[in-house]
Amino acid sequence: MYIFEDTIFALSSGRLPSGIAVIRISGSRTRFVVETICGSLTEPRLTKLSSFKNSDGDLIDRGLAVFFPAPHSFTGEDCAEFHLHGGKAVVDAMITALYGFDGCRMAEAGEFSRRAYANGKFDLTAAEGLADLIAAETDSQRRLALQISSGAQAQLYSGWRSELIRARALIEAELDFADESDVPGSVSDLVWEQMADLAGRITKHVGDGRRGAIVRDGYRVVIIGAPNAGKSSLLNILAGSDVAIVSDEPGTTRDLIEIKLDLSGITVLITDTAGIRNTTGAVEMMGIERALDRAHSADLILSVTDLSDPIPLDDVPLTKNVLRIGTKADLVTESEIGEYDLVISTRTNAGVDALLTLLSQKAEAAAGDISDPLPTRRRHMELLNEASIELRAAIEDIAAPLEVRAEYLRRASYSLGRITGDVDVEDILDVVFSQFCIGK
Ligand SMILES: Nc1nc2c(c(=O)[nH]1)N(C=O)[C@@H](CNc1ccc(C(=O)N[C@@H](CCC(=O)O)C(=O)O)cc1)CN2
Numbered sequence: 325m326y327i328f329e330d331t332i333f334a335l336s337s338g339r340l341p342s343g344i345a346v347i348r349i350s351g352s353r354t355r356f357v358v359e360t361i362c363g364s365l366t367e368p369r370l371t372k373l374s375s376f377k378n379s380d381g382d383l384i385d386r387g388l389a390v391f392f393p394a395p396h397s398f399t400g401e402d403c404a405e406f407h408l409h410g411g412k413a414v415v416d417a418m419i420t421a422l423y424g425f426d427g428c429r430m431a432e433a434g435e436f437s438r439r440a441y442a443n444g445k446f447d448l449t450a451a452e453g454l455a456d457l458i459a460a461e462t463d464s465q466r467r468l469a470l471q472i473s474s475g476a477q478a479q480l481y482s483g484w485r486s487e488l489i490r491a492r493a494l495i496e497a498e499l500d501f502a503d504e505s506d507v508p509g510s511v512s513d514l515v516w517e518q519m520a521d522l523a524g525r526i527t528k529h530v531g532d533g534r535r536g537a538i539v540r541d542g543y544r545v546v547i548i549g550a551p552n553a554g555k556s557s558l559l560n561i562l563a564g565s566d567v568a569i570v571s572d573e574p575g576t577t578r579d580l581i582e583i584k585l586d587l588s589g590i591t592v593l594i595t596d597t598a599g600i601r602n603t604t605g606a607v608e609m610m611g612i613e614r615a616l617d618r619a620h621s622a623d624l625i626l627s628v629t630d631l632s633d634p635i636p637l638d639d640v641p642l643t644k645n646v647l648r649i650g651t652k653a654d655l656v657t658e659s660e661i662g663e664y665d666l667v668i669s670t671r672t673n674a675g676v677d678a679l680l681t682l683l684s685q686k687a688e689a690a691a692g693d694i695s696d697p698l699p700t701r702r703r704h705m706e707l708l709n710e711a712s713i714e715l716r717a718a719i720e721d722i723a724a725p726l727e728v729r730a731e732y733l734r735r736a737s738y739s740l741g742r743i744t745g746d747v748d749v750e751d752i753l754d755v756v757f758s759q760f761c762i763g764k
Pocket of ligand 1: 346363392396397398405445
């Protein structure tokens with residue numbers, strides 16, 4: 325077990341006041357702290373109703389205490405929890421009491437999890453999954469994060485890493501015995517076949533990266549159209565409140581306005597943009613540039629046209645996944661409605677539910693099946709790509725000496741090891757754990 329010098333504590337439950345507040349402690353002083361505050365050490369892993377007293381013997385609160393002796397705790401160290409009444413002064417009094425102990429200090433964001441990682445309780449991907457689980461707002465985010473925090477990605481990546489290490493070992497063995505067995509159809513031929521198969525699996529997994537991002541960060545929808553086509557009214561009605569200013573003046577929306585919806589458990593981000601037209605206004609032009617940029621990276625474009633005054637968007641290449649939406653349907657007769665995927669009226673609400681259903685179906689289809697682990701973070705994608713490049717070099721560079729090809733394999737396994745934290749990752753620990761909240 326890794327020995328950290330300080331004993332750390334923090335409020336691990338949410339915003340005060342609350343029904344109950346949980347203060348968590350971890351480190352070598354934990355035993356002494358519990359003995360002092362509760363009067364005696366409580367039985368391991370059992371909650372006990374206790375009178376919590378500070379060092380002057382003053383009663384802080386009566387609540388539940390639980391002590392988890394190392395190594396069977398969340399962090400792997402001696403840990404304890406005090407479950408207090410969730411009042412601000414109650415929590416303050418306990419925090420003050422804890423500060424009074426030598427070697428005890430408030431935990432930094434993610435510090436409990438960092439200790440758990442250091443003590444081998446989970447790998448880096450599972451730690452990231454825990455951060456995602458706490459941040460999850462939709463059901464699909466929760467399910468994906470739970471799967472990752474339970475080690476699904478770790479298993480996948482460390483399995484791949486073992487395959488690479490084994491392949492390298494076989495090749496190096498062949499090198500050592502090269503003089504004796506210079507026969508065709510040698511061990512390494514088989515190894516390269518397996519490596520080609522592995523490369524295929526990694527490529528397929530990387531190809532699922534967008535799906536992972538859709539579940540974790542949201543399905544991105546961008547509304548574009550000419551000025552006054554009804555884009556902001558559409559955003560407002562989807563948001564269920566007036567988030568964008570609507571006026572008759574063309575060019576009212578200049579910057580991007582984004583809302584977040586939970587559609588059947590998937591986060592859908594909808595962005596309203598500046599109306600696209602030829603303009604000389606510098607600010608409006610910037611807005612239009614941003615609109616086109618955002619459309620470029622979107623998963624779906626809602627191309628909005630005012631049915632009562634249709635202005636085609638000639639200069640916008642709509643090669644993507646596009647839904648053509650006709651707006652202000654209340655102003656026109658049925659025969660005037662041309663080629664649209666959907667017509668709506670934000671005045672009468674016609675077509676709005678149909679649009680929400682369609683968006684929800686599209687987001688669900690884009691997220692696809694999430695029962696297998698998906699890559700969810702750029703950090704993983706970058707390292708997976710690195711691993712993939714090295715592995716492909718090893719497979720394809722058949723003219724290179726075996727030593728060189730084995731070295732490519734070593735680098736590929738190193739990149740995978742950096743994802744899970746199995747090889748030196750000191751430089752990325754701060755980045756990973758700073759995304760956590762205090763008390764986790
Ligand atoms: N009160 C409370 N609720 C909580 C947590 C907590 O720390 N405290 N959790 C915190 O995230 C989550 C549960 N996760 C936990 C994970 C591991 C251990 C733990 O003690 N592990 C030991 C023993 C395992 C066992 O007995 O099976 C170990 O890994 O050795 C506790 C909680 C959610 N709910």
